[in-house]
Amino acid sequence: MKIVYLKTNNIANIFNQLQQDLGGKLKIRPQEYCLELNNNLVSGVISGVSFKNNISFMEYDIVFKEDMLLINNMPITNPIHFMYCAKGRISHSFGIKGEKRLLNQFQTGIFSCDPSQDTTLFFRKNEVVKLSNIMVDTHELDQDDENTDLLRNQLLKTFLPKPGQNIFAYIGSYNLKIAEKIQQLGAITQKGLVRNLLIKGIVHVILAMEIQQHKEDRKNAKNNFGSLTKDEMDDIKELSNFIKNYPEIQYSLKYLSKKSGLSPAKLQEGFKLLFDRTVTDYIRNVRVETAEHLIKTTDLNISEIVYSVGLTSRSYFSKIFKEKYNCSPKHYQDHQNSVAVTA
Structure with a gap:
């Protein structure tokens, strides 16, 4: 089993670490990264983009040729992870020995923890996975932006571990609307500033949809509403x-x-x-x-x-x-x- 450790919030450092451990060809343009992989360990693409309000977006469209662990731990503060599985399935846990939570195709997952915990992703051997991950560093957002401050406050209140706890984990119901937004990201052909603005807009919409999904799931659970398989x-x-x-x-x-x-x-x-x-x-x-x-x-x-x-x-x-x-x-x-x- 291959294990990769990521100990940074900086997306440039994340991709440098991924290339060091997985190989591949790394393409870089302003605020955007693309790691193309085709070797004995893994094939596919890992892409990512960072924004000024300390929100980063990563997408894994890959298949590993042996079981794979991707362990994410930040020494000071861990971001909130908003995940969506558009293809295949993936398991998440806090630490290698923690409880595994399965994220199936078309499901959302929201995870956060204090720095004492690791965020661990399990990729199964020979299974094609398309996973998006929006990482929000709530502790370092730009306080000069009123809208960003409102977002930060909502995220802190809703998705950080409650007092006396060190983890927050949520697996959502199935959602196809987010999959359509992921497809829109892949269809962007523009370059430069226009490309970055389009990506940023769609990523923020996906983030809003995941937050709304969590809200609706809580409401449906309270009212015992049914859901589709x-x-x-x-x-x-x-x-x-x-x-x-x-x-x-x-x-x-x-x-x-x-x-x-x-x-x-x-x-x-x-x-x-x-x-x-x-x-x-x-x-x-x-x-x-x-x-x-x-x-x-x-x-x-x-x-x-x-x-x-x-x-x-x-x-x-x-x-x-x-x-x-x-x-x-x-x-x-x-x-x-x-x-x-x-x-």
Whole structure:
């Protein structure tokens, strides 16, 4: 079993240590690091970025060829770790001999401890893992930033160990919305300042979503609300992608229930949980967003676009389009044309 020890909050030092222990090729650009690995021990990529408010983001998209322990301990103060497993599974414990907590695909985990404890991650041999980790150093945030100070106070109150305890551990329910944000990070192609700002924006959204997930899980536990299983979450995700790919189909709840194998009640629960929309509202939103994309990228007229996204009434389409984008489809299309001519 391979063991790697990380004893620093500084992301540059973290990547230097990872390269020293794991090998690979380290690429560096301003505030961003990418370690490409392909050897007898590990293959894949570990990437990371740091921000001025002492928030760092790391992503492991890797497979180890033997069991692996990644042990994180800071000599003065440990950050709060906001983790999300987008692929595979991973176990967390405080110390090598501590209680193992399994983080499955699509689950969030929030962990913090005092400096007497180690944060330990267990990577299983030959298992592909995609894990994101937002590290927030709550003890060194910039006090000149009012918003940062509010964030710090909330994190200290909610996620640091309570008096008399030295650890905080939380494993959340399944969440696919965070997976979509992780995909958005991977799709960023811009460079320089624009790239850094886009990454920072999405990372902060992911952090907010993890905090909200914790809040909702506590509320649901108190009210004994049910939750979907992982297989049901997978079915909802597959169904939502199908709707995105084929918005022109005349959907009904009965049709979607039969296709997914889930009851109408499960469908409504799942779409509300994952997208904060009813099934009907989700379909309508997909159609409007698809239509907006077609207006921008094709020469189809409005009537053709209406029918291509599964609607039959142009007046109804104009109504829901204006509700979302605060302008009529025709005005939007004319504006696109004028921009093209100007360009």
